[in-house]
Amino acid sequence: MSVKYSQDHEWVKADGDVCTIGISAHAAEQLGDVVFVELPDTGKTFAKGDDMAVVESVKAASDVYAPISGEIVEVNSAIVDEPAKVNEDPQGAAWFVKIKMSNASELDALMDEAAYKDFAGQS
Amino acid sequence: MADADTNTLKRTPLYDLHVSLGAKMVEFAGYEMPVQYPAGVLKEHLHTREKAGLFDVSHMGQAYLTTTEAPLGSDEAHEKIAAAIETLVPAEIKKLKKGAMRYTTLLSEDGGVLDDLMITRLYRDDLQGMLLLVVNAATKAQDFALIEKRLEGVATLEIAEKRSLIAIQGPKAAAVVNRLLPGALDQPFMSVRPHYWPASGDGAYIVVSRCGYTGEDGFEISVPDSHAVLLAKALLAAPEVEPVGLGARDSLRLEAGLCLYGHDLTPEISPVEGNIAFAIGKRRREEGGFPGADRIQKELKEGPKRLRVGLKPEGRAPAREGAEIQSTDGKTIGAVTSGGFGPTAGGPVAMGYVEAGFEKTGIRVNLIVRGKPLPAVVADMPFVPHNYYRG
CATH class of the missing domain: 3.30.1360.120 (Probable tRNA modification gtpase trme; domain 1)
Known part of the structure; x- marks a missing residue:
């Protein structure tokens, strides 16, 4: 499946019922140099829109919201150890968490690449 | 914004x-x-x-x-x-x-x-x-x-x-x-x-x-x-x-360790509380003759009720302006006035005001970040040594 985006600048890539989630390249650029990442524990469940993680740059702290509901099945501790990775490869190696979806239909409400580009250009 | x-x-x-x-x-x-x-x-x-x-x-x-x-x-x-x-x-x-x-x-x-x-x-x-x-x-x-x-x-x-x-x-x-x-x-x-x-x-x-x-x-x-x-x-x-x-x-x-006016220094804070007593001349400490001399001379003699100190959070999470400072037994003792990530220090650094009695280097405190206590210690400033020209 192709990558989808939330209005809070998270990206979501579904593989079966597990989604890999991170922050968009646009968000990483806006944040500037990332110096701190806090990720949830595996096993925790979130409803869509809940505060799920924290990312801080030299400028400010930002919440990362769950773009879909479900249970955390894996977290990327590499970005906790090396937050700068979030700037280097935000939509690749620097993914944040993997969530087992509880409601796959929530994916339909997310934007595709073209729609997100439009959206990010305006925000 | x-x-x-x-x-x-x-x-x-x-x-x-x-x-x-x-x-x-x-x-x-x-x-x-x-x-x-x-x-x-x-x-x-x-x-x-x-x-x-x-x-x-x-x-x-x-x-x-x-x-x-x-x-x-x-x-x-x-x-x-x-x-x-x-x-x-x-x-x-x-x-x-x-x-x-x-x-x-x-x-x-x-x-x-x-x-x-x-x-x-x-x-x-x-x-x-x-x-x-x-x-x-x-x-x-x-x-x-x-x-x-x-x-x-x-x-x-x-x-x-x-x-x-x-x-x-x-x-x-x-x-x-x-x-x-x-x-x-x-x-x-x-x-x-x-x-x-x-x-x-x-x-x-x-x-x-x-x-x-x-x-x-x-x-x-x-x-x-x-x-x-x-x-x-x-x-x-x-x-x-x-x-x-x-x-x-x-x-x-x-x-x-330098103050940002409007954040680390305000009209309520005296230079003694602000830990910038070096900005008060030696002769003038005795003579006075500046606005608020009574308060400032009293604070110089008896110590201020609160003091700006350096704070070093343990771990990597920065504590930012406004974060509450608590003693390890959970009492509110002050607030962070500036904080963030220090690129040269290689970690989070902050400054803030603590009640008298908590100003000594090495005292352990908690900074309340996103509702959770973040352990920190009162630290000497500057966090990175000054590199001024001394001739």
């Missing part, structure tokens, strides 16, 4: 240069200022500590204060202007040498800090009786109005509307400035020297101060608006120099 109407914002003479360098411009103290350039805050910060960074600080207020009680150019004139300004600030100005500068505070009647500022005794013999004042951008209008009103009849204040201020900071700053303005290498720390620049032709009168706001060696150069772009470009042409925005200016001063 404040979305102020950009039409009402002021621009410095370097605005177009910032934009051409790719700066991201933001509102700050009524001006459109560069918060960062394409290199980003982290690299700009590290570059300043390693080589030299150029900062536009033209939004700050510059003014000349001149005595009307004695003819300019005499020692008596200096004594008069020093006596006048000493009624508003607690620094030793009378004994300042020609061309020397002091960091001090403008005080309220309650001994609170209305602003922090630099006061310079001009270097030239014919300008004795004049002081150069450099104050914060956000407070300059009220500072100047207060000074003018309080010193009416003994001094006149001339705001230097048409002068820009360019800071160059970092271990390579002196070498760079010395190429344009010979003599800068040996200029004493916290002093000013006048120059004409460019040296050939119709040079502009520029005033070079060896001081700054990063903890590094460096200069602040007061230059007529007409020559500001030319000077900035000449400095940027040096291979050691990169432009640096307000973002890195803030992380640099935080690591250096």
